[in-house]
Amino acid sequence: MQQAARQAQPEHTLSPEELRKMNAYWRAANYLSVGQIYLLDNPLLREPLRPEHVKPRLLGHWGTAPGLSFIYVHLNRIIKARDVDMFFVTGPGHGAPALFANTWLEGSYSEFYTDVPLNGEGMRRLFRQFSFPGGVPSHTAAELPGSINEGGELGYSLVHAYGAAFDNPDLVVACVIGDGEAETGPLAASWHSNKFLNPARDGAVLPILHLNGYKIASPTVLARIPHEELESLLVGYGYTPYFVEGDAPERMHQQMAATLDRIFDDIAAIQRRARREGAKERPRWPMLVLRSPKGWTGPKEVEGQKVEGFWRSHQVPFGEVRTRPEHLQLLEQWLKSYRPEELFDENGAPRAELLDLAPAGPRRMGANPHANGGLLLRELDLPDFRDYEVEVPRPGGALNEATRTMGVLLRDVMKRNAAACNFRVMGPDETGSNRLSALFETTGRAWMAERLPEDLGLSPDGRVMEVLSEHLCQGWLEGYLITGRHGVFSCYEAFIHIVDSMFNQHAKWLHAMKETPWRRPIASLNYLLTSHVWRQDHNGFSHQDPGFIDVVLNKKADIVRIYFPPDANTLLCVTDRCLRSRNLVNVIVEGKQMAPQWLDMDSAIKHSTAGIGIWEWASNDHDGAPDVVMACAGDVPTLETLAAVDVLRQLVPSLKIRVINVVDLMTLQPKEEHPHGLGDREFDSLFTTDKPVIFAYHGYPWLIHRLTYRRTNHKNLHVRGYKEEGTTTTPFDMTVRNDIDRFHLAGDVIDRVPGLGYRAAHIKQHLRDKLIEHEMYIVEHGQDLPEVREWKWPY
Structure with missing residues (x-):
């Protein structure tokens, strides 16, 4: 020694x-x-x-x-x-x-x-x-x-x-x-x-x-x-x-x-x-x-x-x-x-x-x-993400853990680039928890400290880096990227806030780098935020915070991208896009729990490429103007929006509903503000100029207002999202506590669509009774109502 x-x-x-x-x-x-x-x-x-x-x-x-x-x-x-x-x-x-x-x-x-x-x-x-x-x-x-x-x-x-x-x-x-x-x-x-x-x-x-x-x-x-x-x-x-x-x-x-x-x-x-x-x-x-x-x-x-x-x-x-x-x-x-x-x-x-x-x-x-590092950057050898397609026979006709599917893709990215030694995945002791454990089929956890016989998966040659310090995960990845390599940082959504300031400095670095002609482009900093606000069933209030998105949006538009894939196939498309990008900070927000799958691969490619679109199969306004637009961004808000559409179709069959799903949050900004933003004419054609818009959003609701305040129909936009109400409770109760559940969303539609007349009172009472029934059931049984747990898209 x-x-x-x-x-x-x-x-x-x-x-x-x-x-x-x-x-x-x-x-x-x-x-x-x-x-x-x-x-x-x-x-x-x-x-x-x-x-x-x-x-x-x-x-x-x-x-x-x-x-x-x-x-x-x-x-x-x-x-x-x-x-x-x-x-x-x-x-x-x-x-x-x-x-x-x-x-x-x-x-x-x-x-x-x-x-x-x-x-x-x-x-x-x-x-x-x-x-x-x-x-x-x-x-x-x-x-x-x-x-x-x-x-x-x-x-x-x-x-x-x-x-x-x-x-x-x-x-x-x-x-x-x-x-x-x-x-x-x-x-x-x-x-x-x-x-x-x-x-x-x-x-x-x-x-x-x-x-x-x-x-x-x-x-x-x-x-x-x-x-x-x-x-x-x-x-x-x-x-x-x-x-x-x-x-x-x-x-x-x-x-x-x-x-x-x-x-x-x-x-x-x-x-x-x-x-x-x-x-x-x-x-x-x-x-x-x-x-x-x-x-x-x-x-x-x-x-x-x-x-x-x-x-x-x-x-x-x-x-x-x-x-x-x-x-x-x-x-x-x-x-x-x-x-x-x-x-x-x-x-x-x-x-x-x-x-x-x-x-x-x-x-x-x-x-x-x-x-x-851009001088030394080598392109990743990426597999075809379409090969990892989750079979979706019809919307909602399959269940899947989206990040587990992403983990299989990342496993093969790791395998195909093993000789080049230019790809790593960082995370604070959560790779398995975040359903990315397929990575361990091809690599171990990097570890040079003492090892015990009973240890599993620790290796001096490991390419997954886990340490319970978000600062180290972020800093290692920044140093790795700036010197010409690639990587992903996977983290619980609530605790990515720990590196708010590090993200801020890296975003400033990228902005200055773009204005420095001799600096060559580097691989983007890719975040996967999972174990998110809506599914903290056992961790509770301390783990419920989607606010990192708000921090990211303060940065220059040519630097940041934020994605909310609604299912596994869309997540595969977005992951491939992020791994190919340069000089960006990409934030992907995706749940890790078993959830309905909505889009087959062909539909997911089209939808993720546009970043926003009408889900024709969920809408019934094809022969005229909608009575209401129901928009959603995020996997849980998407689920609750579609369930609310089902509720409304049963209660008000004549109601014309248009469903819009947002994958790329930046599309909501005007194109003058962000390169992915929609022009006013295109935005108005989607969201109309005078109809009520009920928007179920993954994070804090005021962010959507901030992105859309200049749009024609902003006065009719009503956003539901996380409003700092949480505890250790059931998944559906988290949405109820924040008024983003199917019954509150349906009630918002009833309140804002004119012409329902005296029927509105009966419908509102029915929705109120369902919420009371929900509360009584979870207190007694400790889980959500069967009709919530077992709900499937019926159309």
Whole structure:
């Protein structure tokens, strides 16, 4: 067993010349970082600094930048010395000045942005654009070469890094974790990703915990616990932590070089044991803890107050540079302390000896193709989804668990792409519960931790990833997709809310990526939300929440798609469509319980392709205008709508009813708002311009109003959906509690269709009595009425 923790001692790993050059490269990166935050012009200080050379609004984060650049230059040395395929994940997301600086220094930035060349004018543009209108953001984002994470929110760097390393055996992902970021829940769980990383077939992740001591205005937890306690924590997570600590540049460079050599020796040894010697046990992967001052090499004090090594250096160490001459002088002294005349030639380009330190071509971390995963994306080998058809002799004439059928399709997707190693399914311990257990016929659950003889289905080579952290499932999949692979995330509907914020950041990433010309399209993020709000028979109120859909709809229309397949055949069509799509977030909401099947495959293809349509077989308005339109979206709302139609046909045979089913929720929006939206004329032809519309919807009812408020007939639209009424009860009672059951829907029709006259009172009383009968029956028998449980579409 390897030693649990190691303290690297200063060694003379670097020759005096190597040390001089690497320190110069680091000074250049720090100079460029400061310049981005402060300067509008005069980038090389070829003339005295004047107020107009300084940006009117000083934005950005300095504190973490020198540490990031220190790490970057040392990783460059490792890449060149060992020919390592590596890229850089920036956990301290607002450390972007350092990453813009380093990608510009290595030349990759200018290749992607030819208007920012590697000379003095390019430096001026690099400075001007940073956190400036029409420029680039102050945090890592899709616009930054080499980045795979949206750095505006902390906590996701390490899980993204592991997602990138899965199935990439030759890749090393260096992930810098800020000590503020380390306080977040997702990051705390991410340490356990090492229990899923197989050294025989996956790449390596090098976590680098950067302790600079402070957040925006207070200390960080991990920087203020004793060394022994921190070491024990990291050893307990399963790592061999190496420590590099100090503030003297020369000593730190030597210590860092020696430590990284040892770490990469460890990584090579772990992979050799697994790949050549067949070692099966979980290795203790190395990691690095770098303790350096916040705002290292910046002003030590400003107006008598501590700055370097303190929280005051977190963002802009001092402001009012345009209006206070002493601050202008301080900025000039700070910039000149890096001796730019030694670093850049007469044209403003980095001197040749600095350029020689950077790797070449795709070995540069800003140009690594894994960080632009669309370059590496291979199409999935997909089976023909029609081969999985559920036989439906007539509408409602078969029963099926829709997600079980989807699981069989996913099993074969997994099997056909096994050699390519580019497809995984994530889920929080619910793959079997969500009826996707057919996957286990071709793969196991990924697992590198200890295994017991009685364990079933755990495998180092498993391609189903289960862990009771939605954050890890989401983050692994994001890292996997952004680096050029495919996957599905299956989750209980109520608990997908845990990753609301992660979804939000990924959607923003996709939007920015689409506007970044050199970014190639990636496979879509596909959610399957099941075990949904209407069938939480034993879990009850805590598991009843369909609100993730509302969160998704806040994003840009060119990014999100939401599907409500009413049955298994439609689900197969939608699944195939989602797996083939690019640069989207697809949300599929589908129940897992045994339910009636409505459409044969031919009808399902036509219906899912259109996304919305009249169900002719359920409607009786063929010879004229309907008296009422009954619309539905979702499997349970569809069932209750059709049952309500049956009730109405029995009670009011003359009533003309049109049934509309919605698979693609986005069709309800105007086409000006969403690419799948219906034009007004088409929408009006479906929903009429003046007839009552009763809409049974899977989620919160106001969302349908939000999507349709501009439509002609919106005033006649009445939506039933989940209204936060729930408990542990029968399936049908859940619909009754939320007024979306067949009897309430039929009552809504009676209330809104004119011309029923005095008959309405008798019909309403009948419906009321059925609801009373229902309540009495479930209290006595603990299950739904036989006529509800056994109902079938009779026409």
